[in-house]
Amino acid sequence: MRGVASFKPGHRIEHLKNLPDLRVILVNSKVERNTARMVxxxxxxxxxxxxxxxxxxxxxxxxxxEAAKILHRPLLEENGGGDGVQENGLGPLGGEQDHHSLQPTRTASVRSSSLSSYVGGGKRNSSASVISATSEKGENVDTFSKLNDLCRINNQLLIALGVGHPKVDLICTTLARYGIHPxxxxxxxxxxxxAFLKPNTPQTLLDMIDGELRSxxxxxxxxxxxxxxxxxxQRRPELFQTPVSSTQCSTPASKHK
Known part of the structure; x- marks a missing residue:
């Protein structure tokens, strides 16, 4: 199942909706941790x-x-009568309202295909559609900036609690040179x-980051x-395929988790 969930002991699991279009970087320090010792x-x-x-x-x-609030951006809810209710405070979209009421306010954002179609007049290449796409890119950059700061603060607090490690510090220092805070x-x-990756980061830069960490x-x-x-x-993924000699059985496992 795809998605992101917010959970806390004693509370209902909440699935976050309409996630921003972001990528993350996950780095394994290869240092085996002792959870009991950290606790x-x-x-x-x-x-x-x-x-x-x-x-x-x-x-x-x-x-x-705060991170959950940033990631969770509910879509425009619509019912059969077209009187959809926007969960982020834009209000109902009734037939009596003019088109200006459909525009997102500065304190709220909408990522709705129906709204985009309305604003763009049904024309994929219209100037309104271009503005909408540009606005979403800017929104993703702003979202990255906030999440990047929260990760940095969170990690410093964990270090202050005494659960850091020199190898982890090396990863953080390496990524910080690229403006990324894990x-x-x-x-x-x-x-x-x-950590979160800044939207539209050139592939050459991503390859450089990848290579430095792997080094x-x-x-x-x-x-x-x-x-x-x-x-x-149902079959062993290619990622886990390893060369075998002619004397070994090369039949993949029937199931692999």
């Missing part, structure tokens, strides 16, 4: 500085909520980091935001 480190700091660490927990939670995943102490021995992927997670394959 113990944080517990010791919490015991030593309860008010300070508790405030840091609150900040990390606030960052997560954050640790999971319990920290190694493992992987991820340090890291594994690198650049998947789209909201891509599929764990996938069951």
């Amino acid at each position: 113990q480190t944080v517990k010791e700091r919490l015991k030593k500085f309860p008010e300070v660490v508790d405030a840091m927990f609150g900040s990390i939670d606030a960052i997560s909520l 954050k640790m995943t999971g319990a920290g102490g190694g493992g992987s980091v991820f 340090h021995g890291f594994e690198v992927w650049q998947p789209p935001l909201g891509g599929p997670g764990v996938v069951e394959h």
